[in-house]
Amino acid sequence: MFTSFFFSDHFPVLGFIDKVTGLTGRLDKNFKEKDQSFKFQLTLDHIKALLMNIFVGGSDTSAATVIWSMTYLMKNPVAMGKAQKEVRLAIGNKDFVNEQDIQQLPYFKAVVKETMRLQPPVPLLVPKESTQKCSLGGYEIPAKTAVHINAWAIGRDPEAWRENPEEFKPERFIGSSIDVKGADFELIPFGDGRRICPAIHMGLANVELSLANLICAFDWEIAGWSEERRSGHGCTARSCDAQEECSMPSGYKVCTKMKEIVRHSGEHLGI
DSSP, rough: OOTTTOHHOOOOOOOHHHHTHHHHHHHHHHHHHHHHHSSSSSOOHHHHHHHHOOOOOOHHHHHHHHHHHHHHHHOOOHHHHHHHHHHHHHHTTTTSSSHHTTTTHHHHHHHHHHHHHHHHHHBBBOOOESSEEEEEETEEEEEOEOOOOOOOHHTTOOOTTSOTTOOOOGGTTTTOOOOSSSTTTOTTTTTTTTGGGGHHHHHHHHHHHHHHHHHHHHHETTTTTOOOHTTTTTBTTTTTTTOOOOOTTTOOEEEEETTTEEEEEEHHHHH
């Protein structure tokens, strides 16, 4: 059936030929046999529930990563300035950042990697199960043992990240081959191996496009920060508190519950 030629796939108007040749009947029979092989009856409700899990799981983790990225960038004005300058120079007079522009932004990509290192979307990855008995670090691991991987702790491990692992420092990824796609075990926010997150590419695209357009179209800062603090060296992961209370200076608009302050760059958008 896989190699059969269906007229309806290429010329829908000629779909009746498939019925005449019997291909449609054979296809329906194969699907019925496959349905009977399931231990339960697959209904439309099952399909809708699965799709809801995919969209909810992808949107929630992407949104959390964007929020953490904005938090770290606003607490690190120097990094924010570098990222904004790179993005704005790359797009020129265009109104929005697209996927092609993202590929030209090495520092911005380093910001995303550094955020996922410090705050992975899922701190404890999806549980694994050992297929056979093995020995690890002097411990005997029996078969069918549930394994929970702490991606949050791995991203802050001093042995893997020797240079201030608690500090937000995107520069550590400049010129580095370490990526988030599962090949480097010191950075596995999406997991690794055959059970890696199937939506890794969609999730990265959501985060990168959302964050790039936010920092490109707006100037962000935390209300009440002194000029000395804005030009400082930023914060560590432990001191980066998204709930810090600040006063609001005049001429700015409060945006979201995190107390960040946004000034719209009207000239950039041509408004």
